[in-house]
Amino acid sequence: MPNAQDRAPHPVVIVGAGLAGLTVALHVAERLPVVVLAKRPVEEGATAWAQGGIVGVLGGDDSIASHVHDTQEAGAGLVDEHTARFIAEHSARAIEWLVGCGVPFSADPQGPLGLHLTREGGHAVRRIAHAADATGKAIHDVLLERVRAHPNIALRERWMAVDVITSRHLKRDESPRCYGVYALDIDRQRVETLPAAAVVLATGGVGKVYRYTSNPDTATGDGIAMAWRAGCRVGNMEFIQFHPTCLYHPQERSFLITEALRGEGGRLTLPGMTGDAARFMAAHDARLELAPRDIVARAIDFEMKKHGLDHVWLDATHLGADYLREHFPTIHARCLKRGIDITAQPIPVVPAAHYSCGGVVTDLDGRSDLPGLYAVGETGFTGLHGANRLASNSLLECVVLGRTCAAHIGSRTGDEHPALPDWDESQVENADEQVVIAHNWDELRLLMWNYVGIVRTTRRLERAMHRIRLLRSEIDDYYANFRVNRDLLELRNLVDCAELIVRSALLRRESRGLHFSRDFPNALPVSFPTVLVRAARSGGRAKGKSLGLSG
Ligand SMILES: Cc1cc2nc3c(=O)[nH]c(=O)nc-3n(C[C@H](O)[C@H](O)[C@H](O)COP(=O)(O)OP(=O)(O)OC[C@H]3O[C@@H](n4cnc5c(N)ncnc54)[C@H](O)[C@@H]3O)c2cc1C
Numbered sequence: 001m002p003n004a005q006d007r008a009p010h011p012v013v014i015v016g017a018g019l020a021g022l023t024v025a026l027h028v029a030e031r032l033p034v035v036v037l038a039k040r041p042v043e044e045g046a047t048a049w050a051q052g053g054i055v056g057v058l059g060g061d062d063s064i065a066s067h068v069h070d071t072q073e074a075g076a077g078l079v080d081e082h083t084a085r086f087i088a089e090h091s092a093r094a095i096e097w098l099v100g101c102g103v104p105f106s107a108d109p110q111g112p113l114g115l116h117l118t119r120e121g122g123h124a125v126r127r128i129a130h131a132a133d134a135t136g137k138a139i140h141d142v143l144l145e146r147v148r149a150h151p152n153i154a155l156r157e158r159w160m161a162v163d164v165i166t167s168r169h170l171k172r173d174e175s176p177r178c179y180g181v182y183a184l185d186i187d188r189q190r191v192e193t194l195p196a197a198a199v200v201l202a203t204g205g206v207g208k209v210y211r212y213t214s215n216p217d218t219a220t221g222d223g224i225a226m227a228w229r230a231g232c233r234v235g236n237m238e239f240i241q242f243h244p245t246c247l248y249h250p251q252e253r254s255f256l257i258t259e260a261l262r263g264e265g266g267r268l269t270l271p272g273m274t275g276d277a278a279r280f281m282a283a284h285d286a287r288l289e290l291a292p293r294d295i296v297a298r299a300i301d302f303e304m305k306k307h308g309l310d311h312v313w314l315d316a317t318h319l320g321a322d323y324l325r326e327h328f329p330t331i332h333a334r335c336l337k338r339g340i341d342i343t344a345q346p347i348p349v350v351p352a353a354h355y356s357c358g359g360v361v362t363d364l365d366g367r368s369d370l371p372g373l374y375a376v377g378e379t380g381f382t383g384l385h386g387a388n389r390l391a392s393n394s395l396l397e398c399v400v401l402g403r404t405c406a407a408h409i410g411s412r413t414g415d416e417h418p419a420l421p422d423w424d425e426s427q428v429e430n431a432d433e434q435v436v437i438a439h440n441w442d443e444l445r446l447l448m449w450n451y452v453g454i455v456r457t458t459r460r461l462e463r464a465m466h467r468i469r470l471l472r473s474e475i476d477d478y479y480a481n482f483r484v485n486r487d488l489l490e491l492r493n494l495v496d497c498a499e500l501i502v503r504s505a506l507l508r509r510e511s512r513g514l515h516f517s518r519d520f521p522n523a524l525p526v527s528f529p530t531v532l533v534r535a536a537r538s539g540g541r542a543k544g545k546s547l548g549l550s551g
Pocket of ligand 1: 015016017018019020021037038039040042044045046047048049050051052053054055135136159160161162202203204205214215216218222223256354355376377378379391392393394395396398
């Protein structure tokens with residue numbers, strides 16, 4: 001039953017405390033009260049893990065046209081040129097804002113804005129601002145400190161958004177819009193109703209849908225799944241970027257072995273073989289280990305499947321112990337902790353899901369299809385990344401869109417806000433089948449890895465879809481009948497995202513960028529983004545029988 005809401009102005013609710021969420025929060029809070037939700041400790045998220053840096057087109061030998069060109073080259077024909085230009089044009093302002101906030105970027109007195117700019121693969125010039133090799137953490141720490149100190153921002157840690165509240169929850173289908181979110185207070189195990197002037201989904205990517213990923217535990221595609229369930233379009237979900245070399249170790253599923261190790265001469269080899277016979281990159285690309293990321297990832301995947309291997313080796317022992325200790329201290333220490341001495345033995349590596357190029361379709365203000373609902377950062381799909389992301393463009397997108405999104409929210413006049421129905425768990429039981437949820441997590445991630453990974457075929461995708469639908473009906477049943485917890489909610493979101501990825505991959509009847517199909521190995525002469533539209537549904541309850549995917 002609807003209950004009375006207080007009449008105070010509702011805050012803007014931002015779901016996610018990564019770079020996208022914090023940027024929106026700091027800008028919106030100049031005018032409106034803000035609540036930021038983070039489902040795990042606020043330090044967790046992809047932002048703090050970003051190493052390389054953030055693009056800034058800051059003059060000198062660089063130009064907007066050059067950055068747009070590089071973004072388009074990487075994006076393999078699917079980059080939206082207007083978006084790429086807009087983001088490049090706003091990049092200098094984004095870097096200036098971060099510098100103004102106090103981000104300790106690596107300095108160069110001769111460089112633009114006094115910054116040292118580095119260069120990364122795919123970029124024609126030096127245009128990457130960085131803070132040594134821990135850029136994301138440097139940025140996140142500074143913004144977090146500001147958010148914590150801001151009188152207009154309330155940070156709620158271990159609060160997990162479950163679903164956005166829409167007109168459907170009010171049984172009003174005539175003018176769809178977003179009114180707030182249901183959010184699980186994890187410590188109190190209660191789902192609260194949070195009415196909101198606007199809701200911003202900034203929940204990051206979806207890497208955890210794969211067994212091997214470089215992503216943190218937060219990356220379960222929650223924002224994408226929530227927006228989809230709320231009736232928003234989702235685009236380009238088939239384009240998942242895989243990093244070629246993640247450490248293969250049961251306790252270290254998300255540790256990246258930097259590409260610099262290959263850059264310095266590290267060799268990829270097959271376990272069980274010795275000498276030149278063990279090296280396999282020559283069969284795939286003349287540039288050997290220095291071929292682009294997607295080619296190396298595909299080659300490793302091919303060899304693993306061909307030989308039935310769990311991993312390949314990355315051998316750097318010939319570079320010398322002193323050199324490795326000096327140049328790769330973090331990798332050396334982290335591997336040693338797991339009993340692998342990289343100066344004396346090869347490193348077991350697998351490719352790992354790294355970045356989701358697709359997401360919730362938005363405009364350049366972060367607006368989704370549903371009035372009052374926004375999506376920013378890795379959750380959103382603006383067309384910037386096309387079929388493959390150019391390195392260091394993602395942090396930039398978070399800052400540029402975070403700012404425009406905040407400006408749009410601030411420019412809206414207050415909408416009528418009806419009383420919202422409370423979450424109803426009166427009919428549900430306590431879940432006693434946690435083991436089944438854990439099992440379904442493993443099954444989903446393994447099937448996505450095996451059937452929807454780096455190299456795809458139509459038959460494998462169809463098999464994956466069949467299994468995903470079976471899993472979905474089981475998960476929907478749990479969701480309808482048991483009290484929710486984080487694992488169950490994340491699994492529900494992952495299975496939605498898995499289905500979106502497979503559906504998009506089945507629709508793309510070509511190979512392009514990060515999507516490679518053995519059945520359609522060539523690129524079509526003309527190609528478009530894959531945009532999925534959900535069939536309209538009526539009804540919708542705060543909690544109850546399946547709100548599953550259809551249409
Ligand atoms: C290892 C690694 C290295 C990278 N290096 C670079 C780089 O050098 N340059 C670059 O540009 N990009 C890099 N990236 C990509 C970049 O880091 C991410 O795309 C970017 O940080 C995403 O920011 P975000 O704010 O969208 O999401 P995140 O930073 O992932 O934040 C997501 C937030 O949402 C919260 N959340 C999620 N679901 C919910 C929910 N249901 N309820 C409440 N809270 C929720 C999380 O707790 C978290 O606070 C890298 C990524 C990785 C994994």
